[in-house]
Amino acid sequence: xxxxxxxxxxxxxxxxxxxxxxxxxxxxxxxxxxxxxxxxxxxxxxxxxxxxxxxxxxxxxxxxxxxxxxxxxxxxxxxxxxxxxxxxxxxxxxxxxxxxxxxxxxxxxxxxxxxxxxxxxxxxxxxxxxxxxxxxxxxxxxxxxxxxxxxxxxxxxxxxxxxxxxxxxxxxxxxxxxxxxxxxxxxxxxxxxxxxxxxxxxxxxxxxxxxxxxxxxxxxxxxxxxxxxxxxxxxxxxxxxxxxxxxxxxxxxxxxxxxxxxxxxxxxxxxxxxxxxxxxxxxxxxxxxxxxxxxxxxxxxxxxxxxxxxxxxxxxxxxxxxxxxxxxxxxxxxxxxxxxxxxxxxxxxxxxxxxxxxxxxxxxxx
Numbered sequence: 001x002x003x004x005x006x007x008x009x010x011x012x013x014x015x016x017x018x019x020x021x022x023x024x025x026x027x028x029x030x031x032x033x034x035x036x037x038x039x040x041x042x043x044x045x046x047x048x049x050x051x052x053x054x055x056x057x058x059x060x061x062x063x064x065x066x067x068x069x070x071x072x073x074x075x076x077x078x079x080x081x082x083x084x085x086x087x088x089x090x091x092x093x094x095x096x097x098x099x100x101x102x103x104x105x106x107x108x109x110x111x112x113x114x115x116x117x118x119x120x121x122x123x124x125x126x127x128x129x130x131x132x133x134x135x136x137x138x139x140x141x142x143x144x145x146x147x148x149x150x151x152x153x154x155x156x157x158x159x160x161x162x163x164x165x166x167x168x169x170x171x172x173x174x175x176x177x178x179x180x181x182x183x184x185x186x187x188x189x190x191x192x193x194x195x196x197x198x199x200x201x202x203x204x205x206x207x208x209x210x211x212x213x214x215x216x217x218x219x220x221x222x223x224x225x226x227x228x229x230x231x232x233x234x235x236x237x238x239x240x241x242x243x244x245x246x247x248x249x250x251x252x253x254x255x256x257x258x259x260x261x262x263x264x265x266x267x268x269x270x271x272x273x274x275x276x277x278x279x280x281x282x283x284x285x286x287x288x289x290x291x292x293x294x295x296x297x298x299x300x301x302x303x304x305x306x307x308x309x310x311x312x313x314x315x316x317x318x319x320x321x322x323x324x325x326x327x328x329x330x331x332x333x334x335x336x337x338x339x340x341x342x343x344x345x346x347x348x349x350x351x352x353x354x355x356x357x358x359x360x361x362x363x364x365x366x
Contacts (some may be wrong), residue, residue, distance in 0.1 A: 028163050030122035030334040033341040037089050039094050043045040043241040044266040047096050047258055048075045054257045055080065062126030063256070064147040065160050065169045066189035068231070070256040071127045072096055083131045085121045086112050086342065096107020096258075097235045100270035100328050102349045109345035111326050113360070114151035118342065119335045126169060135335070140325035141365035150366045154221035156208045157229060158200065160254060164212045175204075176253055178330060183246050190246040197229035198284035205287055213296040219289040219306055223278065231269075239266040271349055313355035324360035 048054070052075040057063055062082030063070045069089075072078040084092075089108035093099040116123025121306035122132045124145030132143050146152050147169035155162045159175050162168065182200040187193050208215055217225070236252055237244035240263040251259040289301040301309060308314040320343075328339045347357050 030119040030338070031085065032334065033083065033086060033121050033338045035105055035341070035345060036091050042098060042268050044263045045098075046264055047264045048077075052076045052096075057082070062124045062129055063169075064124070064126035064145060065153050065157065066125065067159075067171075067252050067256055068093075068097065068148065068235070069146070071252055071258060073125060074256050075258060078125065081129075082120055083129055083132075084125060086123075086169045086345070087121075089123075094268070096264060098268050099235070100264040100268040100273075103269065103271050103274070105345040106271075109342035110319055110324075111146060111152060113320075113328070113339070113342045113346075115146050115148055118328065118331075118338045121338060139327045139331075139364060154224060155212060155217055156205055156221070156225050157213050158204065162212045163217070164173050164207055164214050171253070178203075180246065180249070182247070187246070191243045192233070192245065192249065194233060194280050195284070197233065197281045199228065201229055201281060202285040202287075205285075209298060212292070214292055216291040217289055218291060219301060219314045220311065220323065221273065222287065222289045223315045226278040226281050227274050229281045230274055233280075234273060234277055235265055235269055237265075239263045308355075312353035313350060316346065316350040316353075316355050317358060320358050320360055322362045323366075324362050325364045326359075326361045328360055328363055335354035 022189075032158075057070075057074060057080070058168055061073070061080055063073065064082070069078065072092045073080055073082050075096070077096045078084050078088055086105075086108040090101070090104045091105075091177050093102055093104045094101060102194055112118060112123045117132050118140075119135060119136065120132070123143070124132050124147075127145045127147040128143070129145065132145065134140075134142050142148075147167075149163035149168050149204055153163075155164075157168065157173055158179060160168050160170065161172060161175075179196075181185060181251075182196045183190070183192055186195040203247075208217075232252075233244060235303060238248070238259065240261070248259050248262075251257055290299050291301075293299050303309045305313055306318055308317045328335075331339060343357075343359070347355075
């Protein structure tokens with residue numbers, strides 16, 4: 001998927017070097033990326049507070065495939081129009097969900113690098129928006145927002161279609177109804193248990209394997225897929241009760257708002273926590289990253305595809321190196337400063353695992 005335009009992008013950069021140095025007439029029009037400081041208090045807290053009332057999105061507000069981000073925007077933790085900076089994403093996710101600081105920084109950096117405008121430090125949590133234009137010459141492709149399939153959003157979602165079947169950003173009531181049926185069957189009354197996601201994820205995994213001939217479920221996407229389940233189990237639960245309930249799911253997935261009398265996680269949710277959560281869901285049914293070839297055969301991922309395969313650095317490599325446009329490394333000025341800031345933001349999460357600093361090598365328009 002990622003190599004097919006790689007050669008043409010490199011040739012374009014060599015033949016037309018001027019496009020490798022994006023500018024908006026003067027780069028002072030860009031934004032100087034500065035990540036916010038970690039929150040001072042990281043314990044449980046009632047969310048939302050009085051400064052963040054729920055308000056349904058207007059017709060021009062962007063919403064996308066992530067119910068958590070949509071909820072943050074509906075309460076004003078993120079800009080209500082759905083156009084956010086990396087700092088906005090970090091502040092909102094750490095404050096409202098108690099997401100770990102380095103974890104939130106890495107995800108926010110990936111979002112802007114992959115589907116936003118790196119000079120303006122903006123990304124849409126939904127589809128395209130005039131406030132997030134392409135870089136001059138579209139050197140790294142069309143941003144598209146987080147709803148655009150490929151770099152951030154991907155196959156085998158729990159409540160959205162694969163892009164092969166339709167718009168992957170649109171909530172699917174029938175899929176959600178199926179999820180609730182699994183709560184009825186595998187939950188503890190209205191309490192959502194790990195077994196609910198173990199069995200539901202296994203079911204939709206098998207369905208997509210059977211009906212998506214262009215399935216792409218590489219290491220990074222597998223991590224996001226199962227991380228989604230772990231996120232729900234840990235960050236959608238109220239620390240006041242210790243559980244996430246069927247009613248909580250309705251609030252987050254259907255209404256995209258915080259439940260009443262809801263308290264965020266009592267401690268920050270770190271990268272080590274998501275690994276444990278992913279393993280908890282995945283261990284019930286063994287799955288393997290890979291992609292369908294031109295004949296529709298699912299080919300398992302190997303070390304030839306990902307040199308860090310089966311190590312802690314595999315997700316880092318997969319999400320960054322073949323996934324983010326290599327041409328960003330040829331930029332200069334404020335653009336390059338911002339790119340370096342995002343790359344550092346991703347590295348901070350993986351450095352403790354012994355991973356080397358990595359650079360993007362991917363094509364532009366994917």
